[in-house]
Amino acid sequence: xxxxxxxxxxxxxxxxxxxxxxxxxxxxxxxxxxxxxxxxxxxxxxxxxxxxxxxxxxxxxxxxxxxxxxxxxxxxxxxxxxxxxxxxxxxxxxxxxxxxxxxxxxxxxxxxxxxxxxxxxxxxxxxxxxxxxxxxxxxxxxxxxxxxxxxxxxxxxxxxxxxxxxxxxxxxxxxxxxxxxxxxxxxxxxxxxxxxxxxxxxxxxxxxxxxxxxxxxxxxxxxxxxxxxxxxxxxxxxxxxxxxxxxxxxxxxxxxxxxxxxxxxxxxxxxxxxxxxxxxxxxxxxxxxxx
Amino acid sequence: xxxxxxxxxxxxxxxxxxxxxxxxxxxxxxxxxxxxxxxxxxxxxxxxxxxxxxxxxxxxxxxxxxxxxxxxxxxxxxxxxxxxxxxxxxxxxxxxxxxxxxxxxxxxxxxxxxxxxxxxxxxxxxxxxxxxxxxxxxxxxxxxxxxxxxxxxxxxxxxxxxxxxxxxxxxxxxxxxxxxxxxxxxxxxxxxxxxxxxxxxxxxxxxxxxxxxxxxxxxxxxxxxxxxxxxxxxxxxxxxxxxxxxxxxxxxxxxxxxxxxxxxxxxxxxxxxxxxxxxxxxxxxxxxxxxxxxxxxxxxxxxxxxxxxxxxxxxxxxxxxxxxxxxxxxxxxxxxxxxxxxxxxxxxxxxxxxxxxxxxxxxxxxxxxxxxxxxxxxxxxxxxxxxxxxxxxxxxxxxxxx
Ligand SMILES: Cc1ncc(COP(=O)(O)O)c(C=O)c1O
Ligand code: FES
Numbered sequence: 001x002x003x004x005x006x007x008x009x010x011x012x013x014x015x016x017x018x019x020x021x022x023x024x025x026x027x028x029x030x031x032x033x034x035x036x037x038x039x040x041x042x043x044x045x046x047x048x049x050x051x052x053x054x055x056x057x058x059x060x061x062x063x064x065x066x067x068x069x070x071x072x073x074x075x076x077x078x079x080x081x082x083x084x085x086x087x088x089x090x091x092x093x094x095x096x097x098x099x100x101x102x103x104x105x106x107x108x109x110x111x112x113x114x115x116x117x118x119x120x121x122x123x124x125x126x127x128x129x130x131x132x133x134x135x136x137x138x139x140x141x142x143x144x145x146x147x148x149x150x151x152x153x154x155x156x157x158x159x160x161x162x163x164x165x166x167x168x169x170x171x172x173x174x175x176x177x178x179x180x181x182x183x184x185x186x187x188x189x190x191x192x193x194x195x196x197x198x199x200x201x202x203x204x205x206x207x208x209x210x211x212x213x214x215x216x217x218x219x220x221x222x223x224x225x226x227x228x229x230x231x232x233x234x235x236x237x238x239x240x241x242x243x244x245x246x247x248x249x250x251x252x253x254x255x256x257x258x259x260x261x262x263x264x265x266x267x268x269x270x271x272x273x274x275x276x277x278x279x280x281x282x283x284x285x286x287x288x289x290x291x
Numbered sequence: 292x293x294x295x296x297x298x299x300x301x302x303x304x305x306x307x308x309x310x311x312x313x314x315x316x317x318x319x320x321x322x323x324x325x326x327x328x329x330x331x332x333x334x335x336x337x338x339x340x341x342x343x344x345x346x347x348x349x350x351x352x353x354x355x356x357x358x359x360x361x362x363x364x365x366x367x368x369x370x371x372x373x374x375x376x377x378x379x380x381x382x383x384x385x386x387x388x389x390x391x392x393x394x395x396x397x398x399x400x401x402x403x404x405x406x407x408x409x410x411x412x413x414x415x416x417x418x419x420x421x422x423x424x425x426x427x428x429x430x431x432x433x434x435x436x437x438x439x440x441x442x443x444x445x446x447x448x449x450x451x452x453x454x455x456x457x458x459x460x461x462x463x464x465x466x467x468x469x470x471x472x473x474x475x476x477x478x479x480x481x482x483x484x485x486x487x488x489x490x491x492x493x494x495x496x497x498x499x500x501x502x503x504x505x506x507x508x509x510x511x512x513x514x515x516x517x518x519x520x521x522x523x524x525x526x527x528x529x530x531x532x533x534x535x536x537x538x539x540x541x542x543x544x545x546x547x548x549x550x551x552x553x554x555x556x557x558x559x560x561x562x563x564x565x566x567x568x569x570x571x572x573x574x575x576x577x578x579x580x581x582x583x584x585x586x587x588x589x590x591x592x593x594x595x596x597x598x599x600x601x602x603x604x605x606x607x608x609x610x611x612x613x614x615x616x617x618x619x620x621x622x623x624x625x626x627x628x629x630x631x632x633x634x635x636x637x638x639x640x641x642x643x644x645x646x647x648x649x650x651x652x653x654x655x656x657x658x659x660x661x662x663x664x665x666x667x668x669x670x671x672x673x674x675x676x677x678x679x680x681x682x683x684x685x686x687x688x689x690x691x692x693x
Contacts, residue, residue, distance in 0.1 A: 012599070013602075013603075018672050034635040036639050038675070039674070058672060059674065060595065060639075060673045060674055060675055061596050061599065062597075062598035063599050063602045065599075
């Protein structure tokens, strides 16, 4: 089963603000039964102050979908609509103490329901720019639809380019075969034989000196930096303490990934390079992510 | 806290007698069966006894027809790759849409990277294979047919003997993934038209990491692993001695309990299924009621999602599994349920309860008592469920994207 945080479990087992809100004057509905999750968010908004007086939800979905819905209602109650609109899916994930990468879409659904509800209240049309395909890269939570789109629009043909544009494939590399298949489909060719990408530093894991280790870590981070810069962000190695690697990140991430996912991607990549378990932790982030 | 283990199709507990029997082969008789010294104790002899036990369980004539492998997946892969290797001019494969990934992923790979044509035979709403589509796909071009004996999600049993005879007429080899069937269905390979059969130890109270492949005498064969002379050179690699000895004993015990599985376990399963369905509206059982494993109950609960059900069941000590997407990280419900055309409203909320000879009355009672309130609780949260049942009217829940 998933490694859910206690907060997720708590909000799933004892969800807050469930059921129909009779006096709702703003309703947002997203998802569908075929996708496996759907959420109806109901708000009671004070027409004079725009303050959200009450919020309730009904959710069809897995444990984290129900917990995310519950978290969302907790986060927005008492806020004005404009304040509420600043809430991102990362805020929901953060409120829950993190979500497994495969489950980040649950927090995205929460944020979308909120936007839909506010649009409904304001009499606006809420357009969904949501695209969903099979999850391909678990390290960075990138699905096939996005990879396909980016590959098509930018005429990409190698896994490396895909990683550069989307981060997909930049972590543990276990999704490379799937990315190659998508590229082959997009480019209408037979998949290229799997080229031994980079000899992933498999050399006998002779005990590394601390200096060698730091050099390797910083080489990996240098290698991954362009991906962060693409999104207008950056990453720096701050410190290495035993098997704990501290990094500082700035700027925003592409799409809906939280810093948590990015970190797990870096972590996978470092483990692959170093051939040993390491833990990557964010060093004090002045202002973390925010899309 | 009382608990109920209802996930025996995923894996079973190692039988305590099996465990006790193999422990000395870790600590005292750890020698390599191929070595000349005596640290192997009687290991070589025990391996041959184990082979004879598996032989008896499957009703196999010659001991050389059993090859020990590392798991069901290895047996499946070996069988198909061998069949293709010995018939290079035949470029087609037939399988079903509801196979285990051990077959489906391999077929997908062979189709996309090795240029094979794969026929995926559909099933109906009860999970029954389309014999018309099968007959139409068979030809002299087909190298191998691989059809599972019984489905791991619904328990539906395929008419593999008939299908094997049909394959024979076209000169195609017939393999069956019998991982879920072995130990629950009496088998007699001596009178069968099946050429190859896969089984896995951990589904019948042996440990994980041991499997076997039956290959009918006279069937040409190519090994997947090449190396030492073990298993007559057909599966190189030092034998998993403890696993093999365990599988042998587990096979003996499975044979002894065959009757029990098909009477007592079946009755427990039927009681569990009926007990839940009597209390829960908008729920139904999946699979072919006429031809189904005695231990498997697949129940769809409409308008709610499986992972949420499993989490609440788990909290009251009940272990089951789901055909839902969310447990696997993909967004699609199980390929088996979709192939059966189970509507999305139900497929996402499908739970598999799988019993074994260790299942007790008390466990079944616990499940019957605990499941209905959990379903009710989740339905109260569901936007598709109103005060008196599902919301089906026009102004029902209609979200922005579908
Ligand atoms: C029908 C079927 N085939 C194959 C397998 C794979 O067996 P193993 O886990 O031994 O590789 C399973 C187990 O889940 C199964 O149910
Ligand atoms: S899954 Fe894509 S890099 Fe790890």
